[in-house]
Amino acid sequence: MENPCHMCMPMGGILALKGIERSMVIVHGSQGCSTYMRRHIAEHFNEPIDVGSSSLNEKGTVYGGEANLRQALDNINKVYQPGLIGVVTTCLAETIGEDIARIVADYRQERKLVMPIVTANTPGYGGNHSEGYWLTVRRLVETMATATERHNKVNIIVPNISPADIRELKRLLTAMDLEYMLCPDVADTLDRPYLANYSKLPAGGTPIADLYRMGGAPATIEMGVTLDSSVSPGKYLEDTFGVPLYSVPLPIGIQNTDAFMGAIEAINGRKRPADIENERGRLIDAMIDSHKYNFAGRSAVFGDPELVYAVTQLCLENGILPVVVTGDKSGNLSRLLPKTEMSAETVILSDPDFDLVQQQAKAGAVNIAIGHSDGRFLTERDHIPLVRLGFPIHDRVGGQRLLSIGYTGSMNLLDRITNTLLAEKYQHYRQNMYQKYYSKSS
Numbered sequence: 096m097e098n099p100c101h102m103c104m105p106m107g108g109i110l111a112l113k114g115i116e117r118s119m120v121i122v123h124g125s126q127g128c129s130t131y132m133r134r135h136i137a138e139h140f141n142e143p144i145d146v147g148s149s150s151l152n153e154k155g156t157v158y159g160g161e162a163n164l165r166q167a168l169d170n171i172n173k174v175y176q177p178g179l180i181g182v183v184t185t186c187l188a189e190t191i192g193e194d195i196a197r198i199v200a201d202y203r204q205e206r207k208l209v210m211p212i213v214t215a216n217t218p219g220y221g222g223n224h225s226e227g228y229w230l231t232v233r234r235l236v237e238t239m240a241t242a243t244e245r246h247n248k249v250n251i252i253v254p255n256i257s258p259a260d261i262r263e264l265k266r267l268l269t270a271m272d273l274e275y276m277l278c279p280d281v282a283d284t285l286d287r288p289y290l291a292n293y294s295k296l297p298a299g300g301t302p303i304a305d306l307y308r309m310g311g312a313p314a315t316i317e318m319g320v321t322l323d324s325s326v327s328p329g330k331y332l333e334d335t336f337g338v339p340l341y342s343v344p345l346p347i348g349i350q351n352t353d354a355f356m357g358a359i360e361a362i363n364g365r366k367r368p369a370d371i372e373n374e375r376g377r378l379i380d381a382m383i384d385s386h387k388y389n390f391a392g393r394s395a396v397f398g399d400p401e402l403v404y405a406v407t408q409l410c411l412e413n414g415i416l417p418v419v420v421t422g423d424k425s426g427n428l429s430r431l432l433p434k435t436e437m438s439a440e441t442v443i444l445s446d447p448d449f450d451l452v453q454q455q456a457k458a459g460a461v462n463i464a465i466g467h468s469d470g471r472f473l474t475e476r477d478h479i480p481l482v483r484l485g486f487p488i489h490d491r492v493g494g495q496r497l498l499s500i501g502y503t504g505s506m507n508l509l510d511r512i513t514n515t516l517l518a519e520k521y522q523h524y525r526q527n528m529y530q531k532y533y534s535k536s537s
């Protein structure tokens with residue numbers, strides 16, 4: 096794969112762990128891996144990103160990296176005094192067969208540690224960052240959730256979305272009067288306000304106490320329709336503790352946001368307030384206003400599968416034809432997307448690289464791309480404008496502040512898409528007219 100459409104698996108693990116209160120991450124592998132991941136995440140969020148490394152060298156690679164990992168755990172404990180440590184692996188650690196679960200269990204026993212340490216096997220070659228993210232959330236839930244007494248807080252499990260999106264989710268949940276615990280919660284940890292006194296571990300994140308109590312929740316709402324049940328954290332909670340699972344798409348677009356709000360209404364038995372209904376009405380109004388421009392859109396949508404699924408539906412709702420859609424190896428996206436609404440021209444690519452996306456976009460006369468910054472090659476090479484969305488966004492500022500979910504966020508995203516199509520149209524309007532009407536006659 097020459098120019099992949101995704102980052103490697105442990106990077107997703109780091110993103111998930113950054114949403115847990117007072118957590119630190121150790122990447123078990125060479126220093127280069129953690130440096131690459133820190134750089135990418137720091138560029139997107141414009142935040143200092145502390146990530147530990149076990150710094151596997153030649154000796155550790157040949158004789159095993161247990162001593163390095165133990166040293167890293169000691170150092171992280173000493174320097175950060177975290178509330179939880181996550182250990183994720185890399186290509187190198189997995190290739191030499193490191194048993195991190197056994198190493199960590201022995202370490203905790205010897206040190207008589209109460210602090211939880213969550214391990215996730217995330218070989219870089221084993222999957223993409225989205226798979227690493229979900230696997231790590233699943234491992235967090237498997238490791239932490241216990242059979243507590245029943246309580247009122249609903250589990251909200253979210254994919255890798257922006258801190259601004261998380262804040263919007265919280266606003267909606269509060270407006271709906273729902274008691275909840277949201278995991279992972281990067282609203283503040285990856286978008287912290289400026290403070291005169293710097294703290295090594297940011298405030299915020301899913302409280303560790305909440306993780307322990309997930310097994311006693313009245314329900315789980317999980318935005319993970321593209322997940323297999325073996326990976327879904329919500330399915331684990333349902334199978335292990337009998338917590339009913341409401342699996343809904345990421346609330347982008349009218350249909351998906353209705354599904355999310357409907358799940359809340361079903362759980363707490365209350366209708367949405369008038370303010371939220373008005374937000375829905377404004378989104379419909381925006382859709383009516385912009386459909387006369389959007390019908391000309393032919394999109395390429397790429398990125399994390401949950402986001403791709405939701406954005407493809409937003410395109411369909413607004414008359415934009417999804418021409419190229421990227422999925423992952425599971426093929427779940429092809430199964431989920433409504434075939435009746437798709438066109439025969441639509442190509443759903445399983446785990447492609449950007450060269451393939453570029454070829455298909457060109458062949459399908461795509462005129463708008465929607466996805467993360469790595470799709471900028473579509474603009475550079477084929478002049479297809481890119482609406483930046485998802486992770487990573489490293490050639491613009493504000494990736495962490497992009498709001499795209501809920502009725503208001505969807506309206507925001509729709510405006511960004513429509514205005515990109517309009518800008519493209521007006522930029523080439525005269526030139527196209529000239530070519531169409533005058534160049535032939537001259």
Ligand code: SF4
Binds near residue numbers: 104127186220
């Ligand atoms: S792909 Fe493998 S070697 Fe490269 S950064 Fe990721 S884990 Fe490290």
